[in-house]
Amino acid sequence: MQYFGGRTETCLYDNIKTVVSGQDEQGKVIWNEQFSKFANHQGFILRRCRPYRARTKGKIESGVKYVRKNFWPRVQTFTDLYDLYDLNLQARVWMDKIANV
Template identity: 75%
Template sequence: MVMNGEFFVIKEMHAKGMYITYIAKEVGRDPKTIRKLLGQNEPRRYQRSNRRIGKLDAYKAYVGQRMEDGCLNAVVIYDEIKTKGYIASVTTLRYFMRPLNPIISSKATERFETEPGEQAQVDWGHFRVDWNQSQKRLYAFVMVLGYSRTLYVEYTEDEKVETLIGCHERAMTYFGGVTRTCLYDNMKTVVIGQDEQGEVIWNERFAKFATHHGFILRRCKPYRPPDKRKS
């Protein structure tokens, strides 16, 4: 079963005139599955299944690392991963990078050097796709491990707290566990505000979820651009 976001990406690729066999190769699925999906008006509800490994999966951690290093040029990264054995097209790479670009470009990403299993960083990306002659807004849940920089990305149609919880659960399954702490920006589904002492007020439902799974919530420090005034 494909994720909702992947469903709309497949629809968008087909709307741009890409053949079914080409789309199937790019996303790592059978052409019969693609043809069946294109016959649906809406994605089916998510059900856990054994997903076929995509051609880009083995390179996602490297791509995420290069983007954090400041390289947002898909062609440059494409040339690099081709030498490592990547055999799909630059188009597939661009589709993966697109929801990550706003996260990395909108703020200076601070590199956290942590011990294995110590910390993960979580954020939402958002982008639009063509859908029924209009624009549809999609979201990308992104979790990256502080030590290995391994990425988990999941496309969704909303950023509600129940969606966020589900994404965390699937990320935990993907990583095979949970880090001691998880670091968040001012995500409205996680951070409600702060009290008079400046302490974070967490979303109660999400805080209970974190307690149940045994990880500690942390908020990113507000980013302050460097002082460029001459001394």
């Protein structure tokens, strides 16, 4: 959040089970209870993509693939939780010098 200077107000999700539990008789979304609590705690609004409407879906898969193929091979060391601070530093350097150039 600090890196971007804030947070998003609304997050758009597909119908993944970790986020959407189902829908009621009127077609209104039923959010996964734990995820809904997380969203409330973090202060963002949940929105669901329209089913079978590819134009409303996010493109997160490409971003994950980019990080997996471009950042992870460059990681020097990362063995356990104690290296998490160092991993975050490596990620920050990678973002500043490669990904966000």
